[in-house]
Each structure stands twice: as structure tokens, then as C-alpha cells.
Amino acid sequence: MTLESQIINKAIKVQIVKGINSPSSWLKACALIALALTFSPVFSEPLATPDIDDIEYPEDEAPNQMEVELGKILFFDPILSANNQMSCATCHDPNNGFGDGLKLSIGHDDKPLTRHTPHLYNLAWAHSLFWDGRAPSLEHQVLMPVFDPSEMNLSQKQMLERIELSPFYKTQFNRVFQQDNIDTHLVSLAIAAFMRSIISSNSPFDQYLAGDTNAISTEAVSGLKLFEGKAKCVECHDGANLTDGSYHSLGIARSDKGRGFVINDDSMNFRFKTPGLRNVSLTAPYMHDGSIADLEGVIRFYNDGGGTGPNKDNLMEELNLTEGEIRDLIAFLAALTQPISIARPSVPNNFTTDPSIQKKD
Amino acid sequence: MGMSPSKTCLSMLLFSTLLSSSYVNADSINGTISFIKKPPMVGIAYVPSQTVSEFSPEIDQLDKQFTTKMAVVNSGNKVIFKNSDNVEHNVFANDLSQSAKFDVGLMTPGGKKEITVDWQDNSIVRVGCKIHPKMRTYLASINTPFHKIIEFSKDTQEYTFVINNIPDDAKQVLFAIPKYDLITLDISSGSDWSSDITKKGKVRGQITIIKK
Numbered sequence: 093m094t095l096e097s098q099i100i101n102k103a104i105k106v107q108i109v110k111g112i113n114s115p116s117s118w119l120k121a122c123a124l125i126a127l128a129l130t131f132s133p134v135f136s137e138p139l140a141t142p143d144i145d146d147i148e149y150p151e152d153e154a155p156n157q158m159e160v161e162l163g164k165i166l167f168f169d170p171i172l173s174a175n176n177q178m179s180c181a182t183c184h185d186p187n188n189g190f191g192d193g194l195k196l197s198i199g200h201d202d203k204p205l206t207r208h209t210p211h212l213y214n215l216a217w218a219h220s221l222f223w224d225g226r227a228p229s230l231e232h233q234v235l236m237p238v239f240d241p242s243e244m245n246l247s248q249k250q251m252l253e254r255i256e257l258s259p260f261y262k263t264q265f266n267r268v269f270q271q272d273n274i275d276t277h278l279v280s281l282a283i284a285a286f287m288r289s290i291i292s293s294n295s296p297f298d299q300y301l302a303g304d305t306n307a308i309s310t311e312a313v314s315g316l317k318l319f320e321g322k323a324k325c326v327e328c329h330d331g332a333n334l335t336d337g338s339y340h341s342l343g344i345a346r347s348d349k350g351r352g353f354v355i356n357d358d359s360m361n362f363r364f365k366t367p368g369l370r371n372v373s374l375t376a377p378y379m380h381d382g383s384i385a386d387l388e389g390v391i392r393f394y395n396d397g398g399g400t401g402p403n404k405d406n407l408m409e410e411l412n413l414t415e416g417e418i419r420d421l422i423a424f425l426a427a428l429t430q431p432i433s434i435a436r437p438s439v440p441n442n443f444t445t446d447p448s449i450q451k452k453d
Numbered sequence: 454m455g456m457s458p459s460k461t462c463l464s465m466l467l468f469s470t471l472l473s474s475s476y477v478n479a480d481s482i483n484g485t486i487s488f489i490k491k492p493p494m495v496g497i498a499y500v501p502s503q504t505v506s507e508f509s510p511e512i513d514q515l516d517k518q519f520t521t522k523m524a525v526v527n528s529g530n531k532v533i534f535k536n537s538d539n540v541e542h543n544v545f546a547n548d549l550s551q552s553a554k555f556d557v558g559l560m561t562p563g564g565k566k567e568i569t570v571d572w573q574d575n576s577i578v579r580v581g582c583k584i585h586p587k588m589r590t591y592l593a594s595i596n597t598p599f600h601k602i603i604e605f606s607k608d609t610q611e612y613t614f615v616i617n618n619i620p621d622d623a624k625q626v627l628f629a630i631p632k633y634d635l636i637t638l639d640i641s642s643g644s645d646w647s648s649d650i651t652k653k654g655k656v657r658g659q660i661t662i663i664k665k
Contacts, residue, residue: 135517339584
């Protein structure tokens with residue numbers, strides 16, 4: 093039940109209790125209804141199980157399994173880093189919630205980066221990638237860390253030379269894409285195809301939505317009600333993947349302008365993309381800068397009305413959650429957990445003709 | 454002594470009916486569209502004509518969505534964007550292939566902004582929100598009153614549409630879907646026509662039209 097309808101129900105109850113002939117009760121009821129009509133909760137998409145039919149594939153075609161497998165091998169292959177020691181999976185470790193568990197990511201030459209590694213769950217439905225949304229699709233996104241000097245620091249030329257040197261990749265690219273020439277577009281298609289396959293859609297919460305009322309605990313059910321009600325989480329974390337795909341400032345950032353820098357718009361300064369919450373229990377620490385260590389800390393942060401940084405979102409306000417309610421919210425977030433098991437593939441090892449490549453054992 | 458107001462109104466109605474009926478064309482286009490897989494978001498069928506039409510649509514934003522999936526515009530005319538939501542929006546377009554670029558800036562709840570269409574006719578431009586990347590609508594700059602926007606949904610693969618009172622001398626029906634190949638049907642002879650709906654050459658469905 094929405095807050096609006098709760099208020100109207102309360103107004104009706106006032107009439108029933110006081111009787112229709114009481115002028116004061118009429119006044120009170122009218123005031124409550126007026127409050128309900130002026131109160132305008134932010135629209136939220138219903139929480140739901142993700143629908144495969146809602147995925148927008150490139151050219152409207154889902155990749156075949158061979159393409160996904162090729163992308164998986166590339167995802168785990170350290171030849172995509174200049175020093176041949178980092179793969180995509182180094183930061184996006186499947187055994188670590190597709191993150192690295194660190195506050196800030198580690199880049200080229202073990203230098204710390206400025207943001208926390210985001211998880212990769214259910215990006216098949218994402219409309220923008222990175223904390224600041226600077227990539228409009230997975231195909232745009234997947235090679236940006238590879239070519240970023242501060243991250244994997246590989247040039248486009250080096251990447252293609254390395255892949256071309258591998259008889260395995262030559263054969264596999266030819267099988268998947270039916271062409272001899274391997275280019276960056278094909279590499280990005282393959283890796284994006286794998287990343288789009290990292291899907292969580294059968295968590296205990298999904299089973300609960302499907303009608304299994306015992307799939308989640310009573311605490312989680314209470315947490316769900318809080319999530320959609322008093323705690324106002326759905327005002328940003330809505331829809332099947334519990335994200336509005338939008339950008340908000342929680343009052344955390346003070347120097348990193350986030351979305352505002354990308355689109356050169358001051359009104360968007362210090363705003364970052366709302367992360368999806370599927371498997372959120374596995375993806376600590378939290379926030380774009382990894383500044384909050386655990387989910388309890390996150391909920392207490394929101395309960396206090398967020399941080400004190402600039403351009404803070406109007407949605408951020410004190411929630412007055414009790415200790416029990418905080419525990420219930422954590423129980424609900426835990427019900428979104430469905431670990432995705434990814435077997436690490438063997439990566440090809442055929443680079444003997446290129447002395448610049450020293451594979452790490 | 455003059456006519457009573459009611460008689461005056463009746464006369465004007467009859468006159469305008471007669472006047473307009475002399476320009477009404479009897480033919481209409483009835484179309485059927487089918488998709489092999491999940492349909493795209495929206496398409497537009499239209500009959501080019503010499504008739505000058507002016508379009509200045511108003512597009513609202515509600516529940517973090519545009520209230521229409523496509524609107525017809527004219528080069529030189531205005532498009533009004535409203536924000537009936539409780540959150541901020543920032544409508545923009547950046548379609549370099551159509552030389553279409555605008556940014557209305559931040560729109561607070563209740564806000565209203567307008568832009569002037571300054572890009573080429575016969576194009577379809579994608580419009581989005583900088584704050585809510587899920588939001589999408591299209592502006593179709595076609596210069597004809599004889600058109601029909603068809604909004605598709607993921608659960609339905611078959612659609613029908615009608616364009617009434619097309620000009621007697623209409624020679625073409627065009628069907629456009631964003632990112633799909635433009636379909637041109639020559640209707641100068643015969644009474645029914647069909648074509649594959651393709652995207653980059655790949656068949657995605659079929660359109661059939663009948664002239665009645």
C-alpha cells in the first residue's frame with residue numbers, strides 16, 4: 093500500500109471512529125485527504141523478476157553460446173593488460189561478487205584508482221555503464237578499462253597483435269563471427285556477450301515473488317515492506333534490478349564530480365549511478381568510493397539522511413528506522429542473493445613469438 | 454431581421470462540411486505489420502503529400518517516461534517538453550547523423566521548456582533524458598498530415614493501422630522504424646502491397662498495405 097493510500101485510509105478510519113456527524117472529524121478527515129492529494133511520492137517501477145525479453149541485444153540478436161564462451165576466455169585472459177598480469181576478472185572476480193572486495197580498485201602498476209569496482213550482475217538490462225554512466229552500452233564499455241592507461245594500459249594495436257598471435261583466438265573468432273580479420277569491435281562484442289550472460293533472476297526474493305511465501309524469512313518480508321515504504325529505498329532502487337538507472341548525489345563526493353563531469357553539467361555534479369542490488373550482500377564495500385564497509389553501515393548512512401557533501405539529492409532525509417527495522421532491511425537485501433558460479437576457463441598459451449608478452453604463471 | 458444564432462451556427466456547419474468534403478479524399482490505407490521476434494519500440498507509416506502541415510507537439514514526462522513514444526515535428530516549428538513528474542528531468546538529443554542536437558537543461562517538477570526543430574526534414578531523432586537513461590522518445594520530422602504512429606509492445610507481434618483520406622494522387626507509402634531500414638512502397642498501381650521489414654538487411658518482419 094502506498095503512503096498516499098495509507099493516509100486516505102486513515103482519513104476514512106477517522107470518519108468511522110468519530111461518526112459522520114462530528115464537524116471536527118470531518119475537518120480532520122478533509123485535512124488528511126488534502127495532505128494525501130498534495131503528497132506526491134516519487135514514481136517507482138514495481139520490484140520484479142528480470143525478464144529476458146527486456147534485454148536489448150545489439151542488432152536485436154542474442155549471442156550464441158560460442159560467442160559467450162569466447163568472451164569468457166577473453167574476460168579471464170591477462171593478455172588484455174600491458175603487463176600481462178591483469179585480466180578483467182582481476183577486479184571483477186566471480187568469487188568476490190564480481191568485485192574485488194577493496195575500497196578502491198587497483199590499476200596498472202598496482203596504483204590505486206579513484207573509485208570502487210562496481211559489480212557486474214544483470215548488466216544485460218543496464219542503459220549506461222560505469223559509476224558516471226559514460227558508456228552507453230556494454231559494447232562501448234568493455235574495452236575502455238583495457239585501453240585506460242591507469243587501468244590495464246594496453247593499446248588497441250597491442251591488443252589486436254596479441255590476439256592475432258594466438259591460433260586459438262584466430263580459430264575461435266573465425267568460428268564465431270565467420271571472418272578472418274579480428275578487430276576491436278569483435279573483441280568487444282565477445283566480452284560484452286559474456287558479461288550480458290551474468291544474470292541473477294532466481295534469488296529467494298524471486299521465488300517469493302513467484303508465490304513461494306516460505307522462500308524468505310518473516311524478517312525479510314518486513315524488510316521488503318520497509319524497502320518499499322518507510323525506508324524509501326524504491327525511490328531509487330526500483331524495478332527488476334533494483335535500480336532506476338539514474339544518477340544521484342548522496343552527499344558523499346566532494347571532489348569527484350561524477351556524472352556532472354561526463355556531461356559537463358554542474359547540476360549533475362557529484363552524482364553517481366544507482367547500482368542494482370541483485371547479490372548486494374556479496375559486493376561489499378559499498379558506494380562509488382567504497383567508503384562504507386557493510387550493508388548495516390549503508391542503511392545507517394541513509395537513516396541519518398546521507399552525507400554532507402554538495403548537491404545532495406532532495407530524496408535524502410532522515411528515516412527514523414529502529415534497530416529492528418535496520419535488521420529487517422538487511423534480511424531483505426540478503427534475500428536478493430543468488431551466487432553465480434563461473435568456472436575459470438583455461439586461457440590459451442601460444443604467445444611464444446612475441447617477446448613482449450611474458451605470461452604470468 | 455437576421456438569422457437566429459442557432460440557424461447561423463447550422464448554416465456555418467453545413468457550409469464548412471460542404472467545403473471540407475470537397476477536399477476529402479475517399480481512399481485510405483489499411484496496414485498490417487508483423488514481427489518475427491520481439492518488436493521494436495515504435496514506427497511510423499506515412500504518405501508524402503504536397504499539403505502543408507504544421508506540427509508543434511507537446512511531450513510530457515510522467516512516471517519517469519515520456520508520455521509518447523514518438524511525435525511528428527516540422528523543421529522551424531517548436532516542440533514543448535513538460536515535466537509532470539516529481540523528479541527532475543533533462544531532455545536532450547545528440548544525433549549527429551541528423552545534425553540534431555539540443556539540451557533543454559534541468560527541468561524541475563512542473564517545468565516546461567521548448568525547442569525549435571532546426572534539423573533536416575525526413576529524419577527520426579532519438580530524444581532522451583540525461584538523468585534517466587531508460588527514458589526514450591523519437592521526433593519524426595515528416596511534412597505530411599497523412600501519417601500514423603504505431604506504438605509496439607514486447608508482448609504483441611501483430612499490428613494494424615489505418616491512414617484515412619489519403620490524396621488521390623498518392624504514389625508512395627513509407628514506413629520507418631528507428632534504426633531499421635526505411636521501407637518505401639510504390640502504390641501508383643495495384644491495390645495491395647507488401648515488403649519485408651529489415652534492420653541492416655536482416656528480415657525482422659513484414660508489412661502489408663491495402664488501399665481502400
